[in-house]
Amino acid sequence: MNFKKIGTKMLVMILPVLVLAQIVLTIMSATSSNALVDEKTQQAMEAELKANNSIVGGYLRDVKTLADAIAISVADSYTYTQWDDYEKMLQDMIATNDIVLGSGLWFEPYAYDPEQQYYGPYVYKDGNSTVTTWDYSNAEYDYFNQEYYTNAMGSDVAMITDPYYDPSSGIVMSSCSTPIIAGGKKIGCVTVDIELTAITDIIGNVKVGRTGVGILTAANGLLIAGHDDQMVQDGKSVSEDSNPSFVAMAEDVLKNPSGVTGYQEGKTNYKVFYDTIEETGWKFMISIDGYELLQPIYLLINRLVLVCIVAVCLAIIIIIIGIGGVAKTIKRVQKFATELAGGDFTINQLSIKGKDELAVMSNSLNEMYGNNKGVIQSISDYAVEINNSSSNLKVAAGELKTEFDKIVDIMTSVNADMMNSSAATEELSASVDQVAQSADNLNEETKNSLDLAIDIEKRATEIGKNSQEAFDKSQTLQASFQEKLEESISQSQVVENIGEMASVIADIADQITLLSLNASIEAARAGEQGKGFAVVATEIGKLAGQTSDSVEKIQETISAIKDAFEGLSTNAKSLLDYVSDTVTPDYKNFVGVAERYGQDAENIKNSSEQLSIMTDSIQNIMSEVRLALQNIAEATQNTAANSGEVMDSIDHLSDTVSNINDMSDDQNSISDNLSRVVSQFKLSE
Template structure:
């Protein structure tokens, strides 16, 4: 019972009491939140109306006295003091009345120091501004801020607009009544809260009491005690939902008692029947197991035979695929060898043509070489001729010089000879210069010719070596061609043998496939028989297991039924 004890904070009684308290608090706060502003507004309007009436009466009294007395007498501080000195808002210490002339001079004020001084209130200055513009403001109540606090002020402007009577009061004091109302409301709310809390606590006790009793009844049922409980009569008398719940629980208890008695009677019969079924199913399971073992051995042999046959078939098919691949590769090899032979023949033709071209090139190089040597020899002969010309030109020059000397000696008779000697000297110098230029050209030609001769020697040697390489290459290609021809003959022979092997492979595959089909049919039939036997064995074992389980369930059912207290 201790473990079913509910803590104070989890108790329904506590929850109901808290629900009542929270509801009252929320209601009170909402009421005060909505009512207090309305009260303040109502009180403010009431005070404004009262202040307006008071200032209106005081102002009318002043106007009435001015009908009989002069304005100076009526508006003197003594006269105004007797009229408005005691005019205030009832029970408000901050309230007082004062009067201001139309030019802003303070006519009367409770503080004598302010009498005769200019008015300081901006709100009153605005009223005086209206008067100066010839407009008489209607009697009203205004609010303004003075010395840091809000004030209410009601004013009255005389009929001749020569004075203004003002009654003022602090807003804080005007609305002080709402604070009293708020405090009284709080007291009332506290009282209601306490009263409702007590009521809620008492109500929760009345609600929780039958719940506790029905909890005891349910706890007794959970302990397998289905005997009649003394508390049930109390619960059945309840008229609320708890009573309905209790009567339903009592009806359920009675039905369970009847049911458990029937179960108790049938559990013994079930225990005996399950024992007999367990014994017979065990014997049947042993017999089926022996049959299954024999069939399984036969099935294993047939399956092994089928697997070996299948393996042989797969190996032969693999061999066939390999033979087919070999045939394809041999055909590809034969085609490639044929292509290589054709390429070799073309290479031989090209080498023959290259050898012929190379021979002609060699002959042409030899001709160029001989011609270059001839040109070189001619250049040397020309050089010898230019040397002779140079020597002749020098001797001619000396002769012309001697002729010029002799002509000079001859005087006037040798002048013509001197002219001829001069021309001969010029020709000798030109010949000498031309011979020198020809010598330079011949020298350059001989140098280039010698280089050409050396180059042609190297080219002739290279052409000779190239010709030898072409001859060697031609011999090598002849050997390759002979090898390719022999390879093609061997490939054709292998292809023929491979074709014969493939035909034999096809015949073997047909035989092995027929053998495999027969082995598979035998294995399938044996496996079906083994599966049927295994299924029968499984069924019998399942029956035996179920019988044993049923026996255990009957035993547990009997033990569980014994736990119920019926009386």
């Protein structure tokens, strides 16, 4: 695009870059803030989930502890305790625990009463009193196939059933069942029915921000509290909600132990943070309006946009003010350059103060103005002198060409004589080169023989040295290995000591076995009070038996180790005998051979050195002869070449003199034209 004003051009160039930078800054700030808000929100939600999970888990753990305590008490005393005592215990427990609605003891067929197959009394709260019912102790109800009973009989720990809504009482309930284990056998179970009002109140009191609320579901998706009270009363699952988006969110929550998900309700997007209650597998969720989480980001973006608009406006004002002064200076420079382009060197120089680019450019124009004015003035003065010099140069060039023609004839004769002398010198040099080549070949072979002899001598010396070192090392290795072998044999005595200790341990284990047997007999005599001691005595007897088995294995291992030591000792002695009787003498003979090999290499080296000295002398003499012939040939060739170059230079110089004559004529024309051009510049008033 072409602009008439530099201010407009600068605005068009700078303003988009500034706006783009502000937009990028706004996006980066919003992105960073969004990440920070997400992180803080995640931390806050996780803390809220963990805090409420801890409270709910505490309630459920208390119920499990209560059920376990009843089961242990019944298991220890059911053979001699009457139902009236258990009934009083259950009534007291129900009266002192607000969340407990009822409790029952459910025995296996004929386990408590040999005459009754179904024995399952149930004590429950009725207003301010407690009531015992036997309505469930019959084949029609068949509590053996009820969920709470099958859960307890299939597990060794307390289990809490999924909650359910009781229409008659209008409360959400759940049952905790734990097996009654006596003598390692399950004889029935204990159930404790609890109301979940306290837990649902905790969920109902969850309030995060303005829109954050709590939701609690069972592991199978049954809605326990939050979201929709009517669905809670109807005992519906979250999968039955009318909102498909909420159903999809709930399915995601039920599949994963914890995380973040969301759903849409109308035009509102909700973000859901969830976790799992370990005791029951129930899902605790916090749902919050997504707009509430993003509201700080939107507010930040609005403020950043406002700041960007203000910054752009200020930048436009600053650019306009700054460019106005620059435009005035540029106009003055433009006027000065236009007058110089017209050839007017009588104008005044620019006067611009400062150290910026325009001031530097103005100073450069002033300097150019002064230099060009001086150059043009000098050209005008020297134009006349050039014209006179050209005329004198033409006369001198004619006289010089005549003298060069005489020199050409003399140099032609000299060049012919030098070519004949050069041919004879080249023939003699070729013969000398053949003789020198033969001497070089002989010298090269002699030096190769000398190098080979030196290499043989070095190898012989090295072989002798290595052989001697190997001999010494074999001696040292034999002595060291003999000493270590004796030390290892002495250390093998430790294995025998271990065997003795293993025998002592076996005797102790036998005594412990005898003691555990006596303890079991005494515990049996003590009856019920000695049952715990009998278990400990039995375990000690098992441990003593295991110790005896381990000792036998240790003794078998020690025997194997002793056999391995004996085999190792025999093989090591055989290896030492081989090194002493065979390897050491062979190394000694090899050292003698290496010494004789070194002496032969020394004799060969001396002969090769004498021959090398003689061939070097022959080679030096031939080199001197060849050098002398080369000097003669080079001198002859250089003379011939120089004479030819002189001839070429003379011919070229003759042409140059002719060109000078032509150039002098051209210079006269150029000086006339130059005078006319200089006259177009106005150098003075």
